Amino acid sequence: MIIVTGATGVLNGATVEQLLQRVSPSxxxxxxxxxxxxxxxxxxxxxxxxxxxxxxxALRDSFADAEQVLLVSSSDLSADVVAQHRAAIDAGIDVGTKRILYTSSHGAGVDTPYPPLAIHAATEQHLAASGAAWTALRNGFYGDLDQLLGPWRETGVIAKPADGPFSWVDRxxxxxxxxxxxxxxxxxxxxxxxxxxTPITLADFAAAASDLSGRxxxxxxxxxxxxxxxxxANGVPEQVARFTLSMFQATRSGHFSHPDPSLSRLLGREPRSIAEQLADQSAQRG
Incomplete structure (x- = not known):
């Protein structure tokens, strides 16, 4: 049996839908x-x-009979996230899971200005020491394009800190x-x-947005x-703003600049481009 955590969220909810096309619901x-x-x-x-x-x-009960467990990274910013991940990995080991998979991040490592990358690295270290077979799915960035780009439709400008190459993938x-x-x-x-x-930059997003909007x-x-x-000044807590800034700083220092063909190979096609993602978002906005 394949057990998936976070299945009511966007990412792993979509993973379950994909699994339902490939294996029996049972x-x-x-x-x-x-x-x-x-x-x-x-x-x-x-x-x-x-x-x-x-x-x-409760985890051990929910993981019972699992041959594989897919762990989504915790989004609880008030918790000791690494401890949560370790507890989930240990629960998988306790019930005899053969392989544990974890939604990590491209660029995971301890020497980085972006704090989540160290969390992912620590989780991967615990996986490596667990004794089970494991896979870390080091996804490129994904999420809300409005948060990434700002109100470009209204302003005609993507005004953000300087960035470097990174991957923005469709969930x-x-x-x-x-x-x-x-x-x-x-x-x-x-x-x-x-x-x-091929990694992209916010300048590439601006070009795609220009083509999409016709201006x-x-x-x-x-x-x-x-x-x-x-x-x-816009009401964002300083701690949150500095956290977001650290992402841009990490792109500038090359932490996300390395391309990889694995996603394309697994999909059997090229991933959705940023132009396609922007177009899909515009269609959803009506």
Missing amino acids: DIGVSVRDPRRAQHLADRGVRVRQGSYDDPD RDAAEAAAAILTSDAQPDGPVDLTLT PVERVAVDDNGWIAGEI
Whole structure:
């Protein structure tokens, strides 16, 4: 059985949908904090059990019979996230899981200005020491394009701190790749980078946005301190602004600049381009 955590979230929810196209629902289980939110999966024959990274007993119950467990990285910013990840890995080991997979990040490492990369590195270290077979899905960045780019539709400007090359992947592609690995007879051991074959910059986003909107969209690099001051003036807590700035600083230092063909190979096609992602977002906005 394949057990998926975070299945009521966007990423691993999409992974479960991909798995349902590949294997029987009876071969899939989900471990979720609130089973009521996964009723739509239970109705389709997926095993739904309550589990939380803060409750090892519940995790072990929700992981029972698992041959593979896919762990989503914790989004609880108030918690000791590395400890949560370790507890989830240990629960998988306790029930005899053969392979543990984890949604890590491209560029994971301890020598980085972007704090989540050290968290992912520590989690991968615990996986490596666990004794189980493991795979770290080092996804490129994904998420809300409005948060990344700002109100470019209204302003005609992408005004953010200076950046460097990085990968922005569609969560649907990341989910499809995860499902392909989970159902493969030859699974990668250790980290696998799931990124674009050609990294992009915010200038590339500006060019794609210009083509999509039919009017010029300018990329403006804002001084770090000036950007922080502007974010605070707009009501963003300083700690949050500095956290976001650290991502741009990490792109500038080359932490996300390395391309990899693995995502394309797993998909059997090129990942969705940033132009396609922008177009999809515009269609969703109506």
